[in-house]
Amino acid sequence: MEVLKELVRNVVIIILLTTFLDMLLPSGSLRPFVKVIMGLFVLVSLLNPLLSFFLNENEFEVFAWQQENSTAGFDTVLADSSRLNNVNQEIFLRNYASQIAVQMESLLKLVKGAEDINVQVVLEGGQQAGSLEGIKKVTVFVGLIKTASIPENKGQVVEPVKIKIESDQPSDREIAVENKGADAKNSEQMIIESEISDILVKYFALKPAQISVVFTEVQ
């Protein structure tokens, strides 16, 4: 639009200019000659900007003019592209996280004592769709086997033994024995947790701080 406005303005000024020049012309036999030359001058002045317009010599102006009209559409396309990019990235991260979780579950089945393993992986994606910066957090839900659930044909289950010692405070002794059983259980969980952590650190290049293990009891 700016280009056309400038063209029209220039044409008006050129016509005014030649009108003034025409008034200056002598009124003798040379007048028609000079008038022809002035006509040529007007033609040149009009043709030059038109030629540069049609032969794209003024590319910058033309593109600026076109871009001004198409800015709104371009912004909409960019917004749609960004939205689609985000959706694609979410789908990609979800699928990839589930695949990694399956791989981790398969690996962690090797850990002794961990019966039911469920892994949740949180990935850290990049700005572009399909880009991955790494694993953000891994949560491993480990189902521990209850001792009561051991089958009878495997052998006789040893019941927890309470040893009563004659003393002034018998209840303290009983508690001490029971606490020993709880410590054993915690140490077993710590062993499993360290094994899980080692495997994940080794195979997935994770930092131990990224791994959290949650124990649940399985019947």
Place this chain on the structure above:
Amino acid sequence: MEIFQVIGIGLIGTILAIFVKERNKEIAVLVSVVTGLIIFLFALSRVSAVINVLEKLAFNANVNMFYLTTVLKIIGIAYIAEFGAQVSRDAGEVSIALKIELAAKVLVIVLALPIIVAILESVLRLIP
């Protein structure tokens, strides 16, 4: 008022030429030539203001100043040639006046050649 000065010079020159013409024709021609020259120079001194305005207009319209200068030169040639031809006619030398006009036309065409070439090139660029 400058126009009164011009008219005064013109009238004085005319009256002088009429009086002198009866006694000496050559002096009468000289008187008319000098009078015409004075008026012509007086007018030319005012033309510079007009040319300045035209140049400003051309600059605003992004017109190539070479073309405007050429057109102004052509107008100047036309004026001077007209003046010379009229003086020759006043002196009774019509053939010399015609020769002056012919020379002026040739010079005008020579000066206009760049403009004609520019138009031809533009047209050829439009029609490859």
